[in-house]
Amino acid sequence: DAGVIQSPRHEVxxxxxxxxxxxxxxxxxxxxFWYRQTMMRGLELLIYFNNNVPIDDSGMPEDRFSAKxxxxxxxxxxIQPSEPRDSxxxxxxxxxxxxxxxxxxxxGTRLTVL
Amino acid sequence: xENVEQHPSTLSVQExxxxxxxxxxxxxxxxxxxxxxxxxxxxxxxxxxxxxxVGEKKDQRIAVTLNKTAKHFSLHITETQPEDSxxxxxxxxxxxxASKLTFGTGTRLQVTL
Numbered sequence: 001d002a003g004v005i006q007s008p009r010h011e012v013x014x015x016x017x018x019x020x021x022x023x024x025x026x027x028x029x030x031x032x033f034w035y036r037q038t039m040m041r042g043l044e045l046l047i048y049f050n051n052n053v054p055i056d057d058s059g060m061p062e063d064r065f066s067a068k069x070x071x072x073x074x075x076x077x078x079i080q081p082s083e084p085r086d087s088x089x090x091x092x093x094x095x096x097x098x099x100x101x102x103x104x105x106x107x108g109t110r111l112t113v114l
Numbered sequence: 115x116e117n118v119e120q121h122p123s124t125l126s127v128q129e130x131x132x133x134x135x136x137x138x139x140x141x142x143x144x145x146x147x148x149x150x151x152x153x154x155x156x157x158x159x160x161x162x163x164x165x166x167x168v169g170e171k172k173d174q175r176i177a178v179t180l181n182k183t184a185k186h187f188s189l190h191i192t193e194t195q196p197e198d199s200x201x202x203x204x205x206x207x208x209x210x211x212a213s214k215l216t217f218g219t220g221t222r223l224q225v226t227l
Binding site: 058 | 156157158160163214215216217220
């Protein structure tokens with residue numbers, strides 16, 4: 001099993017640019033989570049999908065952030081326009097039984113917005 | 115919503131000693147408490163979890179205890195080794211479609227030789 005796959009692993013962009021982060025969950029998992037990790041705020045859940053449907057997006061910081069899951073094997077997190085305060089490591093995680101089941105994290109995308 | 119507090123923020127122990135990390139939570143409906151280990155530059159990985167129907171769970175050198183009345187849970191690592199050095203996160207979850215896994219702020223454990 002390849003585990004959760006994220007791309008890119010590193011992204012450096014300039015303020016105002018659009019950023020798209022990608023995630024492929026573990027095959028057979030029906031829940032997908034996007035997290036953001038910073039030194040100041042720790043690990044924060046941004047959005048949670050179950051069976052490709054967004055269930056809880058209350059953690060999405062503002063309208064500049066959007067997430068989609070067009071099918072069971074792919075999700076994107078988009079930031080448009082990006083700002084320096086968006087710099088963080090973004091993790092995608094998946095699980096097979098909803099939030100109560102073990103969440104497996106991807107390697108993360110380190111985003112730097114200049 | 116749920117609030118999880120974790121202490122201490124840093125912990126240094128000598129190899130072979132025990133380490134204890136403590137967390138408290140606010141939502142009495144929380145019933146799932148995982149612990150994650152994150153090595154520098156790596157992803158968080160689940161090391162142990164406990165559900166509210168048990169008070170203790172053990173896996174080799176790692177154990178977790180849960181006190182639902184006091185709303186706190188702890189991670190115990192015995193016979194610590196240098197490879198245990200990492201940041202450890204506790205988390206709490208209450209079932210329900212509006213709930214989310216809330217993480218503590220992390221404990222940086224350093225095991226010295």
